[in-house]
Amino acid sequence: MHMHVVSPSVTSTALPPASGAAPDAQRWTPRLWGILAVLCLVLFLDGLDVSMVGVALPSIGAELELSTSTLQWIVSGYVLGFGGLLLLGGRTADLLGRRKVFLIALAVFAIASLLGGLVSNGPLLIITRLIKGISAAFTAPTGLSIITTTFAEGAARNKALSIYTVFGASGFSSGLIVGGLMTGIGWRWTFLAPVPIAVAALIAGIALIPRDRPAATGGYDIAGAVTLTGGMLLLVYTVVSAPELGWTHPGTLASFALAAALLTTFVVVEQRVANPLVRLGILRIGHIVRASIAIIALFGSYLSFQFMLTLYLQDVLGWSALGMAMALLPAGMLVVLTAPSADRMIARLGTPRLIIVALAALSLGYLLFLFRIEPDPNYVAVILPSVLLLGTGFALGFPSINVQATAGVADHEQGLAAGLVQTSMQVGAALVLAVTTALVTNGSEGAGEHTAQEALDQFRPGLILVTLIALAGLAVTLVPLLRRRRRVTDDDPPAPDAGDLMIEALRN
Numbered sequence: 001m002h003m004h005v006v007s008p009s010v011t012s013t014a015l016p017p018a019s020g021a022a023p024d025a026q027r028w029t030p031r032l033w034g035i036l037a038v039l040c041l042v043l044f045l046d047g048l049d050v051s052m053v054g055v056a057l058p059s060i061g062a063e064l065e066l067s068t069s070t071l072q073w074i075v076s077g078y079v080l081g082f083g084g085l086l087l088l089g090g091r092t093a094d095l096l097g098r099r100k101v102f103l104i105a106l107a108v109f110a111i112a113s114l115l116g117g118l119v120s121n122g123p124l125l126i127i128t129r130l131i132k133g134i135s136a137a138f139t140a141p142t143g144l145s146i147i148t149t150t151f152a153e154g155a156a157r158n159k160a161l162s163i164y165t166v167f168g169a170s171g172f173s174s175g176l177i178v179g180g181l182m183t184g185i186g187w188r189w190t191f192l193a194p195v196p197i198a199v200a201a202l203i204a205g206i207a208l209i210p211r212d213r214p215a216a217t218g219g220y221d222i223a224g225a226v227t228l229t230g231g232m233l234l235l236v237y238t239v240v241s242a243p244e245l246g247w248t249h250p251g252t253l254a255s256f257a258l259a260a261a262l263l264t265t266f267v268v269v270e271q272r273v274a275n276p277l278v279r280l281g282i283l284r285i286g287h288i289v290r291a292s293i294a295i296i297a298l299f300g301s302y303l304s305f306q307f308m309l310t311l312y313l314q315d316v317l318g319w320s321a322l323g324m325a326m327a328l329l330p331a332g333m334l335v336v337l338t339a340p341s342a343d344r345m346i347a348r349l350g351t352p353r354l355i356i357v358a359l360a361a362l363s364l365g366y367l368l369f370l371f372r373i374e375p376d377p378n379y380v381a382v383i384l385p386s387v388l389l390l391g392t393g394f395a396l397g398f399p400s401i402n403v404q405a406t407a408g409v410a411d412h413e414q415g416l417a418a419g420l421v422q423t424s425m426q427v428g429a430a431l432v433l434a435v436t437t438a439l440v441t442n443g444s445e446g447a448g449e450h451t452a453q454e455a456l457d458q459f460r461p462g463l464i465l466v467t468l469i470a471l472a473g474l475a476v477t478l479v480p481l482l483r484r485r486r487r488v489t490d491d492d493p494p495a496p497d498a499g500d501l502m503i504e505a506l507r508n
Helices: 030-064 068-096 098-118 122-150 155-185 194-208 222-245 250-271 278-285 286-316 320-349 351-372 380-406 411-441 450-491 496-506
Strands: none
Touching: 030 068, 030 122, 030 155, 030 194, 030 286, 030 320, 068 098, 068 122, 068 222, 068 286, 068 411, 098 122, 098 155, 098 194, 122 155, 155 320, 222 250, 222 411, 250 278, 278 286, 286 320, 286 351, 286 380, 286 411, 286 450, 320 351, 320 380, 351 380, 351 450, 380 411, 411 450
């Protein structure tokens, strides 16, 4: 369940409303519809690509003889490339022009997709996924920026953003089915199928998206981007390889030390560079920190759960790729059905309540699966209830967390706040997946080499981890509401919540 929603700051309008018209009365010309269609198609393609590849992982592993720990890099490579360079992508669009950055990144995405379908080597395949993640780090913030600078603020922009969001959710849901069908033909088609779609979007984008001038001046924070991405890549690699090499092995300890040094350097760079990727002072805002923790709990736990479920159902129980896709489809459909009404639910109930319900549903889904799963589970009685709860959690939590992350933030830092929570989502998910993989592999080369019960026992530590992560996110979200309630009935000063404790640690 993978949607990219970033809210960059707006500095210009590429296609202003018709002369004499109020902003909310902007006329939707065929060209406006065409621009929106191109942007929606690219976001749809992104969701389609992620879910298709997820379904195909067991087939990829079988043909290329990849271990479980190597397979996770096909997922982690993408999300780390995306999360590590997302903020740089938005900044580049401001400096070079949105149209140019969007079209170049889309062309790179198409080429990487083609190469991914042609290679027969695990490391090369992972490199193509990393490149695709990097390209998404530029198309995602730039695409939304084109929307916000093309459609007038008010009804026109809200309508465009609503359509855009639905396409992101629909891409993931469609990708499950398309991925199952493509994998049935051959896993390479899950990489090749997006190529003609990307090329068509590229041609249409060249024709429809208007030329624009750079919207900002200044420089790039290349050092920040390199140290953040390099540090996270090395940290994930170390966590994944440590079970085989040994947690106390000198190589493991040196790798951890180097990753820590790179991430520390990132913090130092952000404090001194003229145009930082992240203004560290924004981390003193409690609700942004809590939103970042919540999105890690939501997406990190779900991505790891889907990774384990896919391997278990296909490698161990022998389900087909299409059967696996159909098993997860209800979760994606819940996101599609609720996306159009998400703004109304947020307005009526508020983001904290919806995030609490979302993480509670997610936690309950994992708990039900953890305590009811068996070597040959009944789908309707055991798997479907968890899938529906996870879909509910994602449908309610994803938009609510993104709204909370940007609430009350100054206009000139809206893009930073939204980019920060999206970066937390991608990078945090990669780290959670790395730890999960380390727990479930534990020196083993694959779940398929074991009986169903042995494989289930092997996956259980990972299931416990994702459950604990979801519960931790729920606790961080709950504490501030409990503090407010206590203030009404008790004059004693409230204890600091987890978000405040993290803020204090960052200050020190």
